[in-house]
Amino acid sequence: MVHITRRERFSAAHKLSKAEWSEAKNYETFGKCSNPNWHGHNYVLWVTVKGKPEPSTGFVVDLSALGDIIKEKVIKHVDHKNLNVDVSFTKDLMTSTENLAIAFWNQLEKPIAELGAQLHSVKLQETENNHVEYFGEK
Amino acid sequence: MVHITRRERFSAAHKLSKAEWSEAKNYETFGKCSNPNWHGHNYVLWVTVKGKPEPSTGFVVDLSALGDIIKEKVIKHVDHKNLNVDVSFTKDLMTSTENLAIAFWNQLEKPIAELGAQLHSVKLQETENNHVEYFGEK
């Protein structure tokens, strides 16, 4: 068993706030992340899959096929978008890094399985100082 | 003469588009940066000042005072904000990295001079792949 990881990046806008709360309550709960006019990040995404290297190629998975899945299922939907407005699989969420990682896992798990590999983790960095990792545990 | 550089970071939303242009023309000119619902970045800002080290301290400038100026004049206005909406000194600009660097220079030049130092350059990184540097040349 070997783990192999592909890094992709995207830039997006978002905010953390609940429509049914006042601006003051949102600020109290989410601080500057609640700015009504949005803010944004350069997100970094690492997708790790695991498996045995295939003897004839030495590959757990064709990295270029894995990259295509990540781009098709996640990056093209979120890059240079507003995660709370433009993205079908995140716009109804509180767009915390935690929830984004889970949403990306859900986008990726099945297509990666169809490629013959097993998704191990989705790691998502919001800033140099914060990142989350999700292993599919419910 | 020694150059000394302080790095600060901020996260902000913006878009590149002209209100008087159609969405199609904006897309043609600015590509995915024209997304109507915004996108955002983790910007990195390096401010370089130059001067002679003061003999009793060995400092060209008190870095902590320099940091305070950068925070007071730039960071607190732009961090977790929308550069096209929330920020008095950028909201009337096309918020290209070039124009942001010039706007930040204009915010910083005088307070840094009042500190007894000379602003040398403002370098601003939008993503790992793009940055600009402005030396105050008109």
Place this chain on the structure above:
Amino acid sequence: MVHITRRERFSAAHKLSKAEWSEAKNYETFGKCSNPNWHGHNYVLWVTVKGKPEPSTGFVVDLSALGDIIKEKVIKHVDHKNLNVDVSFTKDLMTSTENLAIAFWNQLEKPIAELGAQLHSVKLQETENNHVEYFGEK
């Protein structure tokens, strides 16, 4: 279950040596890390906690509260200090990166539990070439 990680940094002096050993024996055992007049590092600390995202916020833990704990319980004690002299919870240790990580775990485990989260690991980097990770296993 999601893992969420907060990075903090500090700069400190230390040395590796045993008072009861000769300078020669200390050098033989600890090499240049035994320099009697100290040396120092820019340490990087990653603290990972795990839990389920709280539905109303999407947060495993309030990152800003986590950051405050790390600053209050670790950073303010060690930043710009001598780990062998100034810090109550490290000064009686051989200040290897291993022992520092364990000492920081002991500082953090309880306050993080009181925040309603579970400490998963403490990772500490001494230089680009060396880091340790501790998961609380005795």
Place this chain on the structure above:
Amino acid sequence: MVHITRRERFSAAHKLSKAEWSEAKNYETFGKCSNPNWHGHNYVLWVTVKGKPEPSTGFVVDLSALGDIIKEKVIKHVDHKNLNVDVSFTKDLMTSTENLAIAFWNQLEKPIAELGAQLHSVKLQETENNHVEYFGEK
């Protein structure tokens, strides 16, 4: 139990291709990595060992002895070499990052055990966008 990691780097040439396949079939399978005249990378290698810190030193392992093993058993054989031609323990492999990590594990496991420590993982980065990690699972 603490994990401790040592980073080393090397630069090497390689290609992915099977001698018994046509250039066209190799290109179809391995893409630009099949270039007949080679290409190369700055590889980054992280070797993690685990154990209990020894009370008198605070060390899981003498990092300098660990570094010497990594240099002696891996780096000096692969740095500024062609992995498909010059290196006894990789030249008969498809030199995918997966297979290289396994080959390096096999070089390192025993000498690290003789040092009194236990190899936990070998992580190998080919580019900023790709890395693998091997934990010795057959």
Place this chain on the structure above:
Amino acid sequence: MVHITRRERFSAAHKLSKAEWSEAKNYETFGKCSNPNWHGHNYVLWVTVKGKPEPSTGFVVDLSALGDIIKEKVIKHVDHKNLNVDVSFTKDLMTSTENLAIAFWNQLEKPIAELGAQLHSVKLQETENNHVEYFGEK
């Protein structure tokens, strides 16, 4: 006048050696870089152009057009290639980082001028420890 920089990356094989010299003399002059069977690097390339931001766009240059020129004139020729064998504009050079930077400048200067911008510098990193910068000075 603002400087704007675009980063691109490529991976290539090369060696430093003179055909008319013995292997021993090549080793004496170029050290491990003379390995007859090649080695390789992940090169990082920063191309800086300068000019005045165009008022209607805020751009010194359309970064995406600049990126296309760099890819068309440099990257597609060198990525996953052997710089001493496969690349028309480097194969007759001693492929030192210095000479590569000059060769890339010569590839880029005219197409960038045709874009209406002025090439300011070509910076090329061979490893984390070494880079060169060329400003077009003969």
Place this chain on the structure above:
Amino acid sequence: MVHITRRERFSAAHKLSKAEWSEAKNYETFGKCSNPNWHGHNYVLWVTVKGKPEPSTGFVVDLSALGDIIKEKVIKHVDHKNLNVDVSFTKDLMTSTENLAIAFWNQLEKPIAELGAQLHSVKLQETENNHVEYFGEK
């Protein structure tokens, strides 16, 4: 003319304080950098020389000879040392990053000239957030 840069790193202890001042006055002037029991950093040093590539080698300077000079004249004196106590060419200085860069320039200028190259700049990073650059201007 090409600029070529070599990076080296070292870890050292220091403090900023004047013996003739009270601890309170030192703290007021130098903040946490005045901690009486020292603190320390992982410094990063970039040395840039300039010249014309020599036609037979393609080198402005033999990087390995340049590296040896930097190690011999700077690194071996400062690595794992106390800059205020152990180092002949810095111990009588206020060890600000500015003064260190000037002191390193003075150590390097002549030996680099004897190598047939011209020192262009010494850049020294104290932390990710602060660095200085000195070009030899008096």
